[in-house]
Amino acid sequence: MVALTSPAPIPLGSSVPALTPHAISVSLPTWEDNIGYEEGDKRVVDKMETGYPRFFIHRSIQKLAALCLRKFGNPENELCILLSSPKVAKEAKDFLASQTPSLPSRIVEFVICPSTSSLTDAPPTPDTPGASASSSAVAAVDCIELQILLFDKAHWPTAKAFWQHTGDGICSRLAERALSFLGESPAGVVRPPSPPSERPTFKNSASSRNRHYARRTPAATTPTSSTPSSSAVPLAPKTVLPETNGETVVEENLTAELATYLEERYGRNLPLFNAGLAKQALKRRIAGGLLPSDEDYGKIQDVARGASNANGKKAVTEDDVYLYPCGMSAIWHAHDICRKARRAKGEKEGKSVCFGFPYTDTLKVLTKWGPGSVFFGVGGSEDIPEFRAVLEKNKASDEGRILAVFCEFPSNPLLRSPDLVALRRLADEFGFAIVVDETIGNFINVEVATYADIVVSSLTKIFSGDANVMGGSLILNPNGPHYDSLKAVLAEDYEDIYYPEDAVYMERNSRDYRNRIRKVNDNAYDVCEYLYSRSLEDTSSPNAGKAIKRVYYPRYVTPDLYAQAQRLPPLGKGGFGGLFSVTFVSEAASKAYYDTLGCAKGPSLGTSFTLASPYTILAHYLELDWAEQFGVERGLVRHSIGQEDISILMDWFETAVKAAEEAVKAEAQ
Numbered sequence: 001m002v003a004l005t006s007p008a009p010i011p012l013g014s015s016v017p018a019l020t021p022h023a024i025s026v027s028l029p030t031w032e033d034n035i036g037y038e039e040g041d042k043r044v045v046d047k048m049e050t051g052y053p054r055f056f057i058h059r060s061i062q063k064l065a066a067l068c069l070r071k072f073g074n075p076e077n078e079l080c081i082l083l084s085s086p087k088v089a090k091e092a093k094d095f096l097a098s099q100t101p102s103l104p105s106r107i108v109e110f111v112i113c114p115s116t117s118s119l120t121d122a123p124p125t126p127d128t129p130g131a132s133a134s135s136s137a138v139a140a141v142d143c144i145e146l147q148i149l150l151f152d153k154a155h156w157p158t159a160k161a162f163w164q165h166t167g168d169g170i171c172s173r174l175a176e177r178a179l180s181f182l183g184e185s186p187a188g189v190v191r192p193p194s195p196p197s198e199r200p201t202f203k204n205s206a207s208s209r210n211r212h213y214a215r216r217t218p219a220a221t222t223p224t225s226s227t228p229s230s231s232a233v234p235l236a237p238k239t240v241l242p243e244t245n246g247e248t249v250v251e252e253n254l255t256a257e258l259a260t261y262l263e264e265r266y267g268r269n270l271p272l273f274n275a276g277l278a279k280q281a282l283k284r285r286i287a288g289g290l291l292p293s294d295e296d297y298g299k300i301q302d303v304a305r306g307a308s309n310a311n312g313k314k315a316v317t318e319d320d321v322y323l324y325p326c327g328m329s330a331i332w333h334a335h336d337i338c339r340k341a342r343r344a345k346g347e348k349e350g351k352s353v354c355f356g357f358p359y360t361d362t363l364k365v366l367t368k369w370g371p372g373s374v375f376f377g378v379g380g381s382e383d384i385p386e387f388r389a390v391l392e393k394n395k396a397s398d399e400g401r402i403l404a405v406f407c408e409f410p411s412n413p414l415l416r417s418p419d420l421v422a423l424r425r426l427a428d429e430f431g432f433a434i435v436v437d438e439t440i441g442n443f444i445n446v447e448v449a450t451y452a453d454i455v456v457s458s459l460t461k462i463f464s465g466d467a468n469v470m471g472g473s474l475i476l477n478p479n480g481p482h483y484d485s486l487k488a489v490l491a492e493d494y495e496d497i498y499y500p501e502d503a504v505y506m507e508r509n510s511r512d513y514r515n516r517i518r519k520v521n522d523n524a525y526d527v528c529e530y531l532y533s534r535s536l537e538d539t540s541s542p543n544a545g546k547a548i549k550r551v552y553y554p555r556y557v558t559p560d561l562y563a564q565a566q567r568l569p570p571l572g573k574g575g576f577g578g579l580f581s582v583t584f585v586s587e588a589a590s591k592a593y594y595d596t597l598g599c600a601k602g603p604s605l606g607t608s609f610t611l612a613s614p615y616t617i618l619a620h621y622l623e624l625d626w627a628e629q630f631g632v633e634r635g636l637v638r639h640s641i642g643q644e645d646i647s648i649l650m651d652w653f654e655t656a657v658k659a660a661e662e663a664v665k666a667e668a669q
Contacts, residue, residue, distance in 0.1 A: 013047030016602045017467055017609070021186065022058075022172050024460060024467050025602040025611065026051045031591040034614050038621040049188070052603045053470055054164045054328060054361075058172035059187030064179055065148075072108045073150045080150045081159050081169060084325075084497045088168045089147035095162045095368075096151060103158060105151040112181045113143040144178050146170070165364050167329035171470060173501045275500030278507035283318035285510060286443070286457075286473050306449035306477055314478040316449055322474045322490065323498045327439055327458020330472035331406070332365050334435045334454045338404045339370055340493060341433075341485040348400025353387070353432075355379040355407040356418050357630045360619045362406060362437070371400070377630035379407060380558070381419045384426075391430045404433040409441050409448050410562060412605075413581045413615045413638045414631055415552045417561035420451040427453075433482050439606075444517045445575045446565045453480040459506055461606025462578065465516055469505040471498065514571070516608060516643060521572035524641040527649055528553045528580050534657050536585070547589040547660035553580035578641040579605055581615065583633050585664060590614070590635035592663035597637075598652035605640035610649065612639045 010016055012033055015023035026048060028034045036044035050056060057065075061082060069080050083089045089107045096103040151159055163169045176186045288305040305316040324330040339349050352366045356379025366373035374390055376383045394402055405427065410417040420436070427434050436452040439461055449455050457463070459471035476486055528551055532538055535548035537556070554562040554576040566575060584590040594601070599610035603618055615638035620627040624634050641649070 010600055011047075012044065013049050015050045016600050016604075016607075016611070020468050021176075022468050023050055024053055024470060025600075025604040025607070026056070027600065027602050028613075028618075029601050030595050031614060031617075034617045035621075038617065053172065054167055054169075054326065055603075057163070057169075058175065060172050060175040060179060061170060063184070063187040064175045067179075067182065067184070068108075068110060068146070068148045069150070072110065072148055077153055078150050079153050079156050079159070080148050081163050082175070083147040083149060083168065084170050084174065084499070085495060086147060087495055088166075088497065089149055091166070091168070092149050092159070092162045096149075096155065096158060099158055103151065103155045105149055105155070105159075108148040108150065110146045110148055111143050112146060112178045114181045144174065144181065146178060161364075161368075165328065165361050165368065166332045167324070167326040167470075167472070168332070168497065169325075171325060171499045171502055174499050177501075275503050278500075278503045279323055279496075279498065280318065281507050282323060282459075282471075282473075282503065282510065283321040285513070286321050286459075286475065287316045287318050288443075305443070305447060305475075306479060316475055316478060320476045320478055322476075322494055323496065323503070324472040324474060325498055325502070326460055326470040327437075327456065327472040328361050328365075330456040330458075330474045331362055331435075331437065332369075334456050334474055335365055335369060335404070335406070337454070337486055337489050337493070338433050338435070340489045341482065342400075342403055344485065344489065348398075350394070350400035350403040350432075352403045353390075353405045355383070355387070355405050355423065356411045356416060357414060357627075357632060358406070358408055359412050359437075362408075366406060370403070374402075379411065379416060379418050381422065381561070384419060384422045388426060391426060391432075395430065402430065402432045404435055404453075406435045406437070408437040408439070409446060409565060410554050410557070410577075412440055412579070413552070413636060415440070415554050415557045415580060417554065417558045417564070419561050420448065420564050424451045428481065431481075433480075433486070440579050441562075441565070441577055442517060442606075444514055444571055445521070445567060445577050446562075447567055448565045449475060449477050450479075451565065453477055453482045453486065458606075459510070461604070462517065462520065463513055463606070464506055464509040465513070465606065465608040466505075466509045467604065467607045467609075469502050469509065471502060471506045517577075518572040519643045520578035520641055521570070521575055523643070523646055523649055524553070524578045524580060525555070525573035525576065526646055527639075527641060527653055528555065528576075530650065530653060531580075531582060531657070532556065534661075535582075545661055545665060547584050547586075547593065547657065547664045549583040549585050551580060551582055579638070580641075581636050581638045584635050584637075584660060586667060587635045588663045588667055589660040590637060593656045593660035594637050596659035597656040599639075599642075605638070607640060608642050610640065610642040610644060610652070612637060614638075 009029060010018050010027040012027055012029055014027045015021075016025035016027050017023055028037055028044075033044055035041075037048070048056065050058065065080055065082055068082065069075050069078065073080055081092065083092060086107075086109070093105050093107060096105045149159065179186055306313065322330075324333060335352065338352070342349050349370050351372045351374055352370065353374045353376065354363050354366055355376050357377050363373065363375065376387060391402060405423060407418045407423070409420065423434055426432075433453040434451060435454045435456060436448045437456050438446060438448050439456075439458040441448070442462055443457065453476070455475040455477070457473050459473055460469070464471065476483055476490070480486075531548060532551045533541065534546060535551055536543050536546055537550055555574055562576070582593075584593065594612065594614055597612055599612055600607075601612050603613055605611060614636070616624065616627055616632050616634050616636045620632065628634060
């Protein structure tokens with residue numbers, strides 16, 4: 001494996017990775033940029049080309065939504081969100097209706113076909129002017145069925161909350177495909193219109209796409225990362241179009257057929273018509289099975305997921321793995337499945353418990369759907385007696401037994417691990433389900449299926465690594481007490497809405513997952529050891545002049561609880577993963593450190609390159625005091641370590657720590 005090199009700075013608002021059409025992060029290189037983003041500062045917002053997909057709706061999705069709104073809605077007083085199935089659209093409509101007061105909305109189904117020459121709500125036939133029998137046949141197979149939820153403009157925040165919390169909105173690749181069917185370019189690309197007869201047809205358009213890579217190039221060259229995304233495709237000769245608004249639009253056009261050929265021949269993708277095989281490979285990989293290209297993949301000490309060879313329990317198989325559009329979608333559906341399984345027994349749902357400080361949307365899901373939630377913000381062993389008291393009280397009431405406990409292993413951003421052994425004992429005694437989000441630990445470093453009824457993970461993160469595709473997974477523990485009831489709900493309720501092309505990219509990206517984890521484990525271990533030596537926690541050296549207050553990393557935070565589910569022997573150094581957070585003695589030190597740090601900076605984690613973020617500012621800007629009471633300080637900086645050479649990483653971090661210590665010194669003077 002070739003180590004990554006130090007990238008040049010990525011400009012504010014540009015995609016991370018740079019020049020990646022479906023990037024899942026955006027560059028926010030300074031502390032003030034992050035604050036400006038949260039406060040809607042025009043200086044920052046006007047430069048935002050993209051953002052994390054559930055928070056910032058991709059430009060191509062926005063463009064498609066605008067076209068749909070003009071066709072089916074009233075742009076003067078309505079807005080819309082685009083959803084991928086009638087079932088999801090109904091959930092969104094019901095969510096709006098459940099508000100107080102109830103918010104009205106309506107659903108329109110829009111069928112978009114490859115040979116569509118203009119907006120139409122019916123596929124063309126051979127009798128349609130300009131349509132041939134062959135194009136009609138293609139359309140019949142390859143049409144996209146889009147669900148449009150229309151509502152009053154005033155209700156946008158609520159509709160956007162559904163999009164953000166559930167993760168079930170359409171993806172950017174689907175939007176790009178739909179635009180190409182309509183004869184439109186992806187957002188940000190300007191090209192002369194082609195006559196309908198020159199528009200391409202797509203033999204396998206449900207799982208392929210017409211790619212138009214384009215870049216707006218200002219007069220001065222903008223620095224970009226020197227490390228190209230692994231998903232980059234060789235580009236056709238550039239065509240310089242007339243200047244627009246003072247910028248030269250440079251378009252690199254690839255026909256769908258050529259883009260597909262290049263990606264399959266040189267990009268290592270499965271053929272796009274084999275998306276079903278890609279999904280099967282993903283399920284096997286997640287379950288811990290072996291593929292011919294995955295030597296020893298997911299196996300440590302030859303112990304299968306969810307079972308030991310010695311205890312006779314069933315191992316997780318691909319039939320217990322379910323794919324979703326993103327990790328948050330998997331969490332939302334895990335909660336929904338638990339609710340439906342409880343109702344199927346003729347019992348009240350009961351509240352859910354969030355045990356530990358979670359990623360922000362998890363708590364929102366538990367609060368906004370169902371009868372509510374109970375929150376244990378620390379989620380440590382010290383909370384177990386109080387949790388038992390809640391269970392006892394709840395058991396004696398008529399509210400319904402606690403439905404499920406949701407926790408992360410370890411947590412984001414404080415890397416605390418819950419006591420899974422104690423939680424399992426309580427679950428068996430009181431009959432609730434346990435849902436564990438293993439995204440941060442990842443299933444090479446930890447094995448939580450033994451303790452959980454449902455395991456969820458964001459495949460978007462380190463499983464993918466390339467930061468160019470979203471995905472999520474849900475695993476049922478075949479040995480869990482709720483397996484049969486949960487499996488019955490999924491058999492009736494599950495629908496595969498994971499966009500086929502996203503699955504193809506995810507399969508390609510995840511093939512070297514194990515090797516990347518080893519490198520990330522090693523890098524994070526070394527970097528954290530250095531940062532710990534410069535923190536107030538390290539009493540072996542004088543504290544005078546130190547800027548770092550604490551390093552949050554499983555090695556230093558609840559290591560005994562992390563060991564409950566840690567795979568042994570660890571892969572690489574420690575086996576603690578690539579995520580850690582650092583707090584500082586002052587906000588000035590936090591700012592100096594963050595602004596000086598040489599890595600990419602933006603939301604998300606698990607990227608193959610190092611990525612840093614002032615997590616609390618981005619995730620909890622409107623509730624900073626609330627977050628701080630659980631130890632999530634305003635000045636916290638979260639890091640996701642990548643695969644760079646350790647010498648480059650150490651140079652970045654030593655320089656940043658020095659800047660923070662200089663800021664502390666300046667404050668003292």
